[in-house]
Amino acid sequence: MRQFFSHARILGKLTLKDKSSLFWVFIYPLILVSMMALAFSGLGKGDVQVKAAVERGHPQAEILTSINQLEVRLMDSDEAVKALRDKELDGFFRADGKLEIREDSLEAQVLAEVGTALKQAEAAARQGILPDFSRNFLRTADQSADFLTNILSMTVAMFAFYSYFSGIGMIDHLQANLSPLAARLTTTPLRRTSYLAAGLLINSLLAFLNMVLLTFFLKWVWGVNFLFDPGRTLLLLLVTALLGVASGLFVGSSNKLSTKAKVPLGIAVMLILGAFGGMMGTDLRLFMDRHVPWLNRVNPISLVGRLIYRLNALSSTKGYGSGLLALVAAALLLYLASLLFLRRRRFKSL
Amino acid sequence: MTVFRTYLALLRRHWLIILAYTGLFLLLTLMMGGSGAEPDQVDLFQSNQMVAAVSLPTEGHREGEIFTAWLENQGHRISRVSLSEEEAREAIFDHRFQAVFLFEADVPEPLALSDPASTNGYLALSVAETYFRFLDAAGQDDEKLVEQLLDREMEVVFLESGESKTGQGSRIAFFSSLAYILLLISTTLVPLINQSFSEPAIHARSSLAPYPARSRAVEMMLGSGLVVFGTATVLLLVSLPVTGQTLRPAGLLLNLLVFTLAVLTLSHLLSSLIRKKTAIMAVSTVLSLGMAFLSGAFIPQPVMGQVPLILARGFPLYYFIHANHQRGSLSGMTVDLLIQLAFALSFFLVSILVQRFAGRARGQLNP
Numbered sequence: 001m002r003q004f005f006s007h008a009r010i011l012g013k014l015t016l017k018d019k020s021s022l023f024w025v026f027i028y029p030l031i032l033v034s035m036m037a038l039a040f041s042g043l044g045k046g047d048v049q050v051k052a053a054v055e056r057g058h059p060q061a062e063i064l065t066s067i068n069q070l071e072v073r074l075m076d077s078d079e080a081v082k083a084l085r086d087k088e089l090d091g092f093f094r095a096d097g098k099l100e101i102r103e104d105s106l107e108a109q110v111l112a113e114v115g116t117a118l119k120q121a122e123a124a125a126r127q128g129i130l131p132d133f134s135r136n137f138l139r140t141a142d143q144s145a146d147f148l149t150n151i152l153s154m155t156v157a158m159f160a161f162y163s164y165f166s167g168i169g170m171i172d173h174l175q176a177n178l179s180p181l182a183a184r185l186t187t188t189p190l191r192r193t194s195y196l197a198a199g200l201l202i203n204s205l206l207a208f209l210n211m212v213l214l215t216f217f218l219k220w221v222w223g224v225n226f227l228f229d230p231g232r233t234l235l236l237l238l239v240t241a242l243l244g245v246a247s248g249l250f251v252g253s254s255n256k257l258s259t260k261a262k263v264p265l266g267i268a269v270m271l272i273l274g275a276f277g278g279m280m281g282t283d284l285r286l287f288m289d290r291h292v293p294w295l296n297r298v299n300p301i302s303l304v305g306r307l308i309y310r311l312n313a314l315s316s317t318k319g320y321g322s323g324l325l326a327l328v329a330a331a332l333l334l335y336l337a338s339l340l341f342l343r344r345r346r347f348k349s350l
Numbered sequence: 351m352t353v354f355r356t357y358l359a360l361l362r363r364h365w366l367i368i369l370a371y372t373g374l375f376l377l378l379t380l381m382m383g384g385s386g387a388e389p390d391q392v393d394l395f396q397s398n399q400m401v402a403a404v405s406l407p408t409e410g411h412r413e414g415e416i417f418t419a420w421l422e423n424q425g426h427r428i429s430r431v432s433l434s435e436e437e438a439r440e441a442i443f444d445h446r447f448q449a450v451f452l453f454e455a456d457v458p459e460p461l462a463l464s465d466p467a468s469t470n471g472y473l474a475l476s477v478a479e480t481y482f483r484f485l486d487a488a489g490q491d492d493e494k495l496v497e498q499l500l501d502r503e504m505e506v507v508f509l510e511s512g513e514s515k516t517g518q519g520s521r522i523a524f525f526s527s528l529a530y531i532l533l534l535i536s537t538t539l540v541p542l543i544n545q546s547f548s549e550p551a552i553h554a555r556s557s558l559a560p561y562p563a564r565s566r567a568v569e570m571m572l573g574s575g576l577v578v579f580g581t582a583t584v585l586l587l588v589s590l591p592v593t594g595q596t597l598r599p600a601g602l603l604l605n606l607l608v609f610t611l612a613v614l615t616l617s618h619l620l621s622s623l624i625r626k627k628t629a630i631m632a633v634s635t636v637l638s639l640g641m642a643f644l645s646g647a648f649i650p651q652p653v654m655g656q657v658p659l660i661l662a663r664g665f666p667l668y669y670f671i672h673a674n675h676q677r678g679s680l681s682g683m684t685v686d687l688l689i690q691l692a693f694a695l696s697f698f699l700v701s702i703l704v705q706r707f708a709g710r711a712r713g714q715l716n717p
């Protein structure tokens with residue numbers, strides 16, 4: 001047990017001294033989430049102001065100018081066309097009953113909907129039917145589709161897997177052909193099971209600590225709360241960090257690629273899996289779900305990201321237990337496989 | 351051409367890693383472009399088509415069935431599903447549907463879930479609300495009359511050209527993702543390869559060799575150009591199925607050419623500034639992703655907030671994407687193209703300055 005703690009202490013120090021791993025696990029996540037929050041925080045918040053003009057003499061000019069959601073002005077035809085061309089207006093209700101627009105945009109869609117509603121009300125009035133606009137006819141339940149929370153949950157999931165780099169670093173210290181330290185360590189009576197288990201534990205804990213910092217950073221600096229259900233969320237992030245280290249151990253030990261190749265490979269694969277899960281926008285995830293639905297079911301970043309937003313944005317624990325068990329099982333499997341790969345490796349020369 | 355031949359030899363030596371790295375990101379470009387692709391160019395304004403789901407009880411629901419059929423007749427994309435409220439909330443949150451209408455037995459009106467803060471969610475609610483409002487006014491059993499009344503649409507005409515922008519969004523999205531991948535691959539590969547030439551021992555030997563420094567620099571730039579323009583060409587060729595439908599390809603190609611030039615000089619500047627391989631990966635990833643997020647490579651510029659767009663004006667990627675929004679019109683793109691060229695020139699000049707100062711510093715340390 002003493003040896004185990006000694007290994008944990010040494011490996012923890014090695015991880016903290018490794019500038020590359022320090023950057024990828026601690027600094028890069030803070031930089032990237034800040035950029036994402038900055039880029040996506042202004043989305044759809046008060047920026048959509050629909051500006052329209054009504055031609056003088058339009059039969060419904062009075063109704064149109066009284067709609068609160070629109071910024072409507074009365075104009076002459078020539079003046080309105082010029083304003084439309086100069087992008088001062090999104091649309092122009094002509095006196096002949098048509099709507100003139102510059103381009104097919106969301107604002108134009110809103111104006112078309114308003115125009116359609118007026119035509120329908122006019123047709124109803126002609127038939128003696130008077131719809132009641134003073135009350136609601138639908139039972140509604142609001143559900144925010146907050147884009148920022150959506151993509152950041154996938155990003156946090158991806159960063160939880162960045163403990164992968166610590167796993168790669170551990171193998172770098174253990175396989176004699178990869179580093180001078182590893183060559184020295186192979187000549188010592190080192191128990192690999194204890195060394196690997198201690199590394200798995202300490203690196204998972206360090207990565208978890210980073211995820212705690214990241215979630216606090218997101219909550220306090222950017223106002224994105226991933227600690228709505230702190231117990232379950234933090235347990236999920238801890239298990240994800242564990243799987244990340246185990247993946248690093250597996251990739252590090254199972255092939256002959258150099259560490260310099262394994263690091264970019266890890267970054268690229270995680271970025272792509274994150275993108276498939278929706279980290280770079282929802283279109284790609286919906287596309288994948290429509291055409292390759294099995295992929296995101298086995299995509300660990302998508303699985304963790306979904307669980308994070310279910311817990312914190314939807315207050316739902318659906319799939320939490322089974323998801324957590326799947327992650328633990330995968331971590332154990334990869335850890336045991338790495339032990340197998342590391343057994344009795346011989347080198348012709350070092 | 352010794353240096354250029356060495357450059358090619360390095361590329362040949364690491365071809366497998368380069369191929370795997372490029373291949374992975376090529377896949378990402380295709381996926382990102384494909385996900386936004388629309389099948390046809392439409393020349394008419396299309397009224398809002400909601401993507402919604404209707405959940406009906408297993409024993410059936412008369413009003414729900416009629417409402418669903420009406421929505422489908424109106425051209426909306428409706429999925430008939432069986433969802434609980436919890437599942438419906440998740441479907442709205444992860445943007446699968448703009449609205450979900452949950453019908454319960456013995457209740458004629460559905461529970462409508464949507465995000466009223468989003469334009470699409472608001473419009474979806476408005477369509478459903480109108481239907482049930484008119485149904486109430488006409489009498490619950492007079493669905494035919496309601497359908498007749500609601501079968502009226504605003505006639506929409508386009509200013510001047512009558513040309514719709516429908517379908518352009520997917521091409522802009524494709525070019526934007528292509529630019530991000532080009533930026534990432536170039537700012538990673540070029541500094542990594544150039545780094546091999548600045549290893550202390552190799553640099554010392556190169557300095558002693560009777561090989562003109564100017565030729566060395568030109569050949570290095572030639573090698574970097576091969577990597578950057580080669581990557582751009584491969585990305586463009588692979589994306590042809592989508593970008594090939596472009597109305598005015600000359601403008602978009604010119605924009606890509608100028609942007610590639612800016613990427614080449616930026617990559618060269620990075621290779622002059624950074625010597626450590628691990629730092630190169632870190633800087634290229636942060637720089638490319640940061641530029642992409644701020645400049646609107648993943649989200650259309652018109653819907654982004656003002657703060658990121660103001661910050662993005664410090665990067666060439668912003669002007670590349672902005673120029674693509676001009677739909678290939680050369681007159682509309684001129685300013686963006688000139689700014690990108692200015693970026694390319696300034697990156698190039700700074701990299702020359704850095705190389706000169708770095709050379710002097712080395713000269714002082716290792717006389």
